[in-house]
Each structure stands twice: as structure tokens, then as C-alpha cells.
Amino acid sequence: MAEVLVYVDHVDGAVRKPTLELLTLARRIGEPVAVALGAGADATAAVLAEHGAVKVLTADAPEFTEYLVVPKVDALQAAYEAVSPAAVLVPSSAEGKEIAARLAVRIGSGIITDAIDLEAGDEGPVATQSAFAASFTTKSRVSKGTPVITVKPNSAPVEAAPAAGAVEALAVTFGALATGTKVTARTPRESTGRPELTEAAIVVSGGRGVNGAENFHIIEELADSLGAAVGASRAAVDAGWYPHSNQVGQTGKSVSPQLYIASGISGAIQHRAGMQTSKTIVAINKDAEAPIFDLVDYGVVGDLFAVVPQLTGEIKARKG
Amino acid sequence: MSLRIVVCVKYVPDATGDRQFTEDLTVNRDDVDGLLSELDEYAVEQALQIADEADDAEITVLTVGPEDAKDALRKALSMGADKAIHVEDDDLHGSDVMGTSLVLAKAIEKAGYDLVITGMASTDGTMGVLPAILAERLGVPQVTLLSEVKVEDGTVTGRRDGDTASEQLEASLPALVSVTDQSGEARYPSFKGIMAAKKKPVESWDLSDLDLESDEVGLEGSWTAVDSAAQRPARTAGTIVKDEGEGGKQLAEFLAGQKFI
Ligand SMILES: Cc1cc2nc3c(=O)[nH]c(=O)nc-3n(C[C@H](O)[C@H](O)[C@H](O)COP(=O)(O)OP(=O)(O)OC[C@H]3O[C@@H](n4cnc5c(N)ncnc54)[C@H](O)[C@@H]3O)c2cc1C
């Protein structure tokens, strides 16, 4: 059976959920061979094996953290050459897309980004994508070279599928470009203790209607009652009420949770682009004409300062 | 020595219009008004600020696109760029990111550059991978997704706010930079700027000017194939209630029914 390379996104050995989803998709088209780079790479093997990786290729070198993107491309290319896979799958993070794109040019392959589903097809893997702020669904293929495909979080279930997951050291030689962009400082983002926005099953977002940073606790309390991540519209971010890393939309994060709750958000096309594929959508807005209501499964026309705290209270009461 | 900046700008269908695919499954660029991609205005803005700081700089804006894409160049010129290059050729229709990046790389090399600046993504394709591909093709450092950028003594530095960390980056020129919409509000063209833009040079190049063959680009040279495009079914109309004091409770009832509580 053909091998499929899966690029592993992990933090010091802790594998992030989208990578496990990639393993599910990889198994539909072949045998997953994982590539894990950097500190803790070896520690990823157990979890990857549980989810179907037949092999885990690992490499660690200071270049991976001291320089931007290119050393990782060199390593992924080395894995590609060692394995000759039928496809290469990479998580659709900002960095993942850059790594995938540069690999694709180097190996003379076409690239598909932000797939939301993947199936085997007669002419190679078929990727589903959404276009134009998710108003269209397209099916595409890579027609030249080995398909390189990046996949969005929440595109497939995480499935247990025990496999060998044998760790093998990957030999990597860095090219001249690898040290081109130096990372001179790195400030890790402080953890809020809430789920990662793109991976969360539930996202609770606030917009301009929240009317001030000091009111965002209303949104956070609702999120916490549901174990959800917190999102924000660009209007709320631009006003400085919430960090840009929480922005949902075209120039923020794209989310596809089971449940999306929008409060005080009008539903502009650029916001919809980042949340329209959510399974269930709920909105609270005092304007009955707000375009967000065109998307909702359930909408409440009302003042969020009354509705949201009542909802939070009711959820807490029901959860006991 | 003068700092030569090339800014890549894209002409895109208006996102607030009714965007559609054509029969050959390429983006329909005829029936929706086009404009300079808003995300590329940030690239033009940063180019202008970098040029202001430099002793001597020249900003060239470059686009690959149909006849109407000249509008995007005019807008960038009216914001303050010095000159423009329009790569236009019938054979470019249907190019994917590999084709477009090949054309851009050839044009950038022909124009001559110390610094290439792009937007973070185009508002129609929204792939956001062209900057990385362009850096790979040009063989220069990529300093991408910057929310802050500065050029001094042949070195570009900037801040990249990523998912897990905020990073400070540094590279020597020549280099490629992409900037996000957090990099600072783009200026509006002044009346004077709009008048001046009319006299600024716009060069037109086609594939033969770039020594490219028609089968390297366009639908034919595309390395990906779109097999189908279907309009997403409209979401089934949901329940909308007016809050009469019980809105939060009603919503909780709905969420419980859906097993979210
Ligand atoms: C290139 C580009 C990229 C963009 N990218 C993004 C992006 O990534 N994400 C994004 O979100 N936007 C993005 N935008 C901006 C987008 O166009 C909208 O401006 C933005 O989404 C509006 O945010 P909002 O809905 O919070 O604010 P508004 O549109 O002002 O809506 C606020 C809503 O709150 C309601 N409201 C007010 N008070 C209350 C109350 N007390 N109770 C209940 N409801 C209340 C109002 O009725 C209104 O509907 C982008 C724009 C451009 C041009």
C-alpha cells in the first residue's frame, strides 16, 4: 500500500489534535508515515502510532527553532525523498501552509490548501474546499506531481487505529536558504486555559455589540460554562477589546466547530468567511435585520447584556 | 544606492458582490466589480513607510491579471507608488498559484529588486501561500506575516504574531516580506495623489517579455484541477425568537435539545 507523509504539529512532543485528524484522512489514501521535527519529536511516536502511523521519522536540530520555516522544508523534503509517498498532508496552520507550499515548488507538485475533507479517487486524492466565504464547495485534485495538501482543523474525526509507529531518525542536510531568516526573539503566547480556537468543539464570539474590553467577561463566562474557546470579530479586535489571535474571519482564524455562538456580531462577509462552516450557529443581536440571522439555527433578537448572562446562568444551573 | 521595492498587488472581485465560478470553474471576474485587494493596500502602505525612511527608494507595483487589473495599479500609484508593471496575456487565464508565482518571479527579476512586499493573502483565493512560494522561487529569505516591519542598513526586521508565539525576525536584503492587516491602516489616496498617478509610468509585459511559454501557465500549466464547484445549500431557516425576558432561557433549552448542555 502506498505511503502518505503526514507532517506533525506538536508542542514539545504533545501532538496537536489536527495532526490526529490528518492521520484519519491519510489512512483513507494509504499508510501514514509521520514526520516530527524539533524538541520532543521522539515523544510524539506513541500517540501517532495509536492513531495509525506505521512509521515516525524524527529529526531535531537548533535550526528548526532559530530560523523561520525553511529548515523544516529541508527536513520534509528529505522525508519525501526517503519515502516517495503518494501524497503529503500538512495541517493548515500559517506555518504549515508555508512549509507545504515551498515543498510543493521544490518537488514540482501542485498544492491544495485548506481542504475540509479528503477521499481517495481514481486520479489521486480528491480534496473538498470551500470558496468565496464558504458560499461554494469545490472538489479539486493535484494534477501534477505528488499531491501536497493542507487540511483545516476539524475536518475529520480522530480515530484510534493502532499501528507500529516505529521511530526512525531522519537525516537532514540544510541548504543555503535555511539560515536566511533568523528568529531573534520568541515570546510564547500565554495560555488562557481555554481550548485552542481552531480546534474547539464550541466557540463563543463577541463583536462590536460587546461595547468595551471591560464587558468581554460576559462572553468569557458563557464560554467557560460550555468549555468553549472565545472568539472576536475584527471590530472588537481593532477596538483593542480582545487579542488579534482570537479574531475569527478572513484575516483571523477560520473555525468549524460543532457550535458557534455569535453575540453582538452583525455577520459581515469577512466574518462569515471564518465561521460559516460551523455545524450549528446561534446568534444574539438586538437588530432583527442583522445578516448573521440568515445563517442561524437559533437566533435571539435582544440585548446581549440581558440574554447572555441569563443563558450562562441557565447553563450552569442545568449542569449543576 | 537606491532601495528598489517591488509590491505585488492583486486585482480581485469585490467580496461583498455575488461571487461566482465560470463554466471552466475559474473565478468569474467579469460579472462582479473588481478592486485592489484590501489586504494588498497594507503592503503598499508599508512600502511607502519604508521608502520614507530610506535615503532613496523607488516603489514599483506589480500585478498579474486581466486588462481591468490596471485599476489596482492606479490605486496603488495614487497612494504614492512610483511606477507600475502590468503582466497581461490571454494565456494567463486560469493560472493557479504555481503559474502566477512563476510569472511574478520572472517579472520581479526582470524589474530588479532589493525588497519584495506582498499582502498576507488575496481576498478571492485566500490561499496565503504565494509569498512563501515566491521567496522559494527567488531564492531569498522570506520574512512573512509581519504585523510590524522595518528596513535599516540592508536588513529587514519585523514581528510575526503566530498561533503559539510572537517572533522577532531578521534577514538581509534582498528579501521578501508579507504584511498582515495588523501592520497599520492604509492611507487613502489624496486628490493630488490621484492626479499625479495619471502621469506615472505603467509598463505592460506579456509572456514573451518574460521568456515564458504559454503551456507553463494558465489552465494548461496549472498543477491542480478543480473538478466541481457547487453552491453551498442555503442554511435551512432557523428559529428566531424575540427576547421578552426569557431569551437566554429559551436559547438554553435549544442548546440542551441539541445536546450541547
Ligand atoms: C479585508 C478585510 C478583512 C476583514 N477580515 C475580518 C475578519 O477576519 N473578521 C471579522 O470579524 N471581520 C473582518 N473584517 C471586517 C468586517 O467587514 C466587519 O467590519 C466586522 O466583522 C464587523 O464586526 P462586528 O460584527 O462586531 O461589528 P458591527 O458590524 O458593527 O456589528 C455589531 C452588531 O452588534 C449588534 N449589537 C450592538 N449592541 C448590541 C447589544 N447590546 N446586544 C446585542 N447586539 C448588539 C448590532 O446590532 C450589530 O449587528 C474584514 C474587513 C476587510 C475589508
Ligand SMILES: Nc1ncnc2c1ncn2[C@@H]1O[C@H](COP(=O)(O)O)[C@@H](O)[C@H]1O
Ligand atoms: N495575480 C497577482 N498579481 C500580483 N500579486 C499577487 C497576485 N496574486 C497574489 N499576489 C500577491 O500574493 C499575496 C498572497 O496571495 P495568495 O497566496 O493568492 O493568497 C497577495 O496579497 C498579493 O500580494
